[in-house]
Amino acid sequence: MNNVRVGMIGYKFMGKAHSNAYRALPMFFSNVLRPELKAICGRDARGVEEARERFGWESAETDWRRLVARDDIDLIDISAPSDVHKEIAIAAAASGKHIFCEKPLALSLADSIEMLNAAEKAGVKHMVGFNYRFAPAVQLAKKLITEGRIGQIYHFRGQFLQDWIVDPEFPLVWRLQKEIAGSGSHGDLGAHVIDMARYLIGEFQEVIGMSETFVKERPLSLTTAGLQEQGGRSGLRGPVTVDDATLFLARFAGGTLGSIEATRFAAGHRCTHSFEINGSKGSLKFDFERVNELQVYFTDDADDVQGFRRVLATDSAHAYSDAWWPPGHALGYEHTFTHEVHELMMAIAENRQPCPSFEDGAACQAVLEAVDKSITERRWVAISELR
Numbered sequence: 001m002n003n004v005r006v007g008m009i010g011y012k013f014m015g016k017a018h019s020n021a022y023r024a025l026p027m028f029f030s031n032v033l034r035p036e037l038k039a040i041c042g043r044d045a046r047g048v049e050e051a052r053e054r055f056g057w058e059s060a061e062t063d064w065r066r067l068v069a070r071d072d073i074d075l076i077d078i079s080a081p082s083d084v085h086k087e088i089a090i091a092a093a094a095s096g097k098h099i100f101c102e103k104p105l106a107l108s109l110a111d112s113i114e115m116l117n118a119a120e121k122a123g124v125k126h127m128v129g130f131n132y133r134f135a136p137a138v139q140l141a142k143k144l145i146t147e148g149r150i151g152q153i154y155h156f157r158g159q160f161l162q163d164w165i166v167d168p169e170f171p172l173v174w175r176l177q178k179e180i181a182g183s184g185s186h187g188d189l190g191a192h193v194i195d196m197a198r199y200l201i202g203e204f205q206e207v208i209g210m211s212e213t214f215v216k217e218r219p220l221s222l223t224t225a226g227l228q229e230q231g232g233r234s235g236l237r238g239p240v241t242v243d244d245a246t247l248f249l250a251r252f253a254g255g256t257l258g259s260i261e262a263t264r265f266a267a268g269h270r271c272t273h274s275f276e277i278n279g280s281k282g283s284l285k286f287d288f289e290r291v292n293e294l295q296v297y298f299t300d301d302a303d304d305v306q307g308f309r310r311v312l313a314t315d316s317a318h319a320y321s322d323a324w325w326p327p328g329h330a331l332g333y334e335h336t337f338t339h340e341v342h343e344l345m346m347a348i349a350e351n352r353q354p355c356p357s358f359e360d361g362a363a364c365q366a367v368l369e370a371v372d373k374s375i376t377e378r379r380w381v382a383i384s385e386l387r
């Protein structure tokens with residue numbers, strides 16, 4: 001097989017990011033299966049047709065069941081809101097299609113385990129969209145940790161800070177409704193930090209958290225608008241049913257202590273997805289707003305040059321860089337998706353599961369739920385209580 005025929009559900013923010021990644025992949029990477037943009041799917045016929053044309057898909061569908069049933073599709077890409085992930089993924093697995101699903105994997109741990117089991121039983125490949133792992137600077141952090149270059153890890157401090165709903169008049173979009181989104185900042189942003197921590201540090205052992213919904217009612221939105229398009233407002237107000245911010249402390253199985261913060265109320269922070277890791281031989285710092293940089297500190301540097309230094313992860317020594325531009329020519333948000341799709345295509349070619357898989361999606365969900373439980377029960381919760 002030289003091509004992987006893709007059918008994608010969703011055509012807004014993530015649909016655009018994934019379409020771009022599929023198109024860029026064969027242009028920049030050689031010796032990789034080529035994604036064929038077979039069909040794009042969405043409920044609104046006009047909207048999906050417009051997206052089909054702009055993003056370069058061959059055909060459009062308005063019913064995901066029709067898409068999943070098509071025999072000219074190898075991979076189903078779920079870029080739609082979280083409440084539909086499970087049903088589509090299970091149907092895709094039943095029809096023998098590989099699945100690439102956006103995060104958070106599902107609305108609950110039980111649902112994500114069902115999805116994982118369905119995909120495993122069908123013997124298809126399954127991947128969850130934790131794209132930030134694929135920034136070259138994050139890959140460098142992973143390499144330094146794996147090689148033991150910062151020694152034993154004592155601390156993980158992770159944050160995902162945004163500010164797009166600080167305005168109390170921002171409408172009640174789907175991301176603020178529990179039945180569609182599952183949770184608020186916790187599942188949308190905290191999920192990325194949890195995945196980053198699992199990737200770099202290892203498994204969580206126990207957690208304790210707190211959360212708040214600062215603005216409890218918002219104007220109703222007349223559309224299914226996302227982040228950028230606010231849609232019309234009806235004049236009526238409705239309850240916000242998700243958290244605006246969730247913070248938690250964690251102990252990892254390897255002994256690392258962690259603190260994690262996810263909020264949409266950090267005025268001035270548009271997309272601060274950052275971490276700091278402190279080990280016995282040094283420290284690492286990353287901030288997505290400076291996506292190409294990793295700050296590194298090594299305890300054994302000579303006394304007179306001790307301190308953090310900035311490594312620009314765009315040289316041939318760094319992951320993916322050779323595929324793109326000469327050293328120092330910056331990469332951005334969209335490249336993380338191209339690298340993610342690269343991993344997916346490599347996994348299909350090599351007949352192995354991609355990383356991160358639904359297994360990682362479910363593991364992340366277990367941590368999210370353990371934090372929720374700890375908030376409800378006001379106590380430390382071990383992850384083993386849930387799985």
Ligand code: SOE
Pocket residue numbers: 162188189227271
């Ligand atoms: C919105 O908060 C959002 O787009 C998330 O849904 C994404 O997963 C994250 O990457 C950026 O912020």
